[in-house]
Amino acid sequence: MVHGAQGSLESTVKQLAPGRAATMGPSEKLSYDITELRPQLYWDLPADIDPIRRLLERYSGVPPEEVEKHILAVRQNLWNIKPYGCIGKFRFLQLDFAADPRYQDALKRLTRRCTKEALLDVGCCVGQMLRKMVVDGVDSSRLFGTDLEPRFLEMGYEMFRDKGRLRSMFVAGDVLDHDDDPKDPLRLLDGKMTIIHAASFFHLFTWDDQVAAARRLVRFLKPGDKNAFIFGRQVGCEDPGYQQGPKGYTRYLHNAASWQKMWNEVGQQTGTRWRTEVDVIPESGDAVTKSADVNFEFEGLNRIRFGVYRA
Template sequence: MESLFDQSVPWYFVDVPPTNPTMHKLLVEYAGVNDEEVQRHIANIRNKAWRVAPFPCVGSFLFAELVLSTFPVYREIVANLKSGAWARYPEVGCGLGQDIRKLIHDGVPKTSVIGTDLLPGLLESGQELFRDADALPLGQSFFAADFLDTSDENVLSKAVLDGTVDVIHATMFLHCFDRPTQLRACKRILTLLKNRPGVMIVGKQGGVAKGAGAREHPVKGPMGQVGGVVRTNFLHNVDSFKALWDEVGQATGTRWNVQVQEEEIMDRGYLYFDEEEHRWLSFVVSRL
């Protein structure tokens, strides 16, 4: 069992990298962490989270970075959720839920946001990081659930989200699955969205350079052992990601505008996606 939490993997950092000023501000103003305690607070939470989820995003402190607010479409999302034009915002594979807290801090009603992840320990670590377990409780704002489980007993099914959602955030989510499971996940996402043009899915994930072949990527280190799940990651390039959504559309009778941008950033992702052709893919997928 101890091997699950092996710290010798390349993506486990002993020291906290410099915290982005926006995240630092969020922890001070939203969570009430003393300015000089931010780095230590992040380190303490990471050490606890690693004991339940030895994932790259935990070991390398990627959970202390914000993604959604870097998208040009972020202002539109905030404005529509604040005004009530859009009612619900779920984030699948939300991890510690930092982007959700950023939305709330920017004025989005907490009743509009929902986060889900497979492991309750990750969600609880997020509550500790942001000191808001009472304000955003499990079973109400956050759900520990298998997103792909569509049975009536799944807590997400009981939350009655199907057909109510205008925008879904899915960062570091789809790349966790093989290609057939990604197709299943996309179809599941569509069941949550309202049946109208303009609904959207936004996110960021690991991928490969345009022109390089999309590929299966073996799960490394202890991550693939958690919960006894044996799986592979499927990494897209720009063209194969668009092809995935073409297939989603054909299977569901829908059409999608897929905006996907390849980013070559020499960051901590290379510690896990260990290859020269690694890229990040940022995407906004909206229904036509």
């Protein structure tokens, strides 16, 4: 499913028939009891929502007295689509990515006169980062987003009230789909990007699935672009390895060494070379456990920002 097709990709959109987007139909049931998890995952509105409040008032035109009501209505609609912890905990309101120096680097490149840069936000949810970038001066036609759930992309237009004026393209698809699927809608983005943002994304998967996802991200980048880079944030661990979440599935959490090791493997499989950077976000372990990123707890948890650069 493609939303907001525009710019240099317009001809590609016309050539490529949209593929399926993975969704949970009305007859499908969750494998766990959401009523038991709701107190843990469905939080009250945070006390400090000033950054997103300013964005909604100035960019979206939401009246100040209606902001909280608007946010709560959006959260409920998103929760009805998929009761994810990041939805219940209002993770989609947070704009802390703007404090990452790599965000500022991306911003500088995207706001240069006659820039050819293009940024893709992977797992973009409602596209809050892209709207923030527009407010920060980026031409929205240089911004792209993808998410597994197409209804999140539609809710982004509702949240930010910009349908018809935002020129960004959104494509619903699964980065873990087989690379050779001719109906994969994400093929439309292959080889077009110079910068990729992936926050709260890799830590959802096993090692093998992270490698597969990283291979897919490499395909999104312009071939041979020496300045291309990937950045984001995720939950990490002092001692890397598999950890089990509350719903019984496992995911692999990284430290700096394992993150580089994984990208070495990605490089071997794609004929590329990558240099990584990892910064641990300074905060207490208790703060990490209670954050909107985390739905589980154990020793050594932290949150990390990362950059991945061509070597």
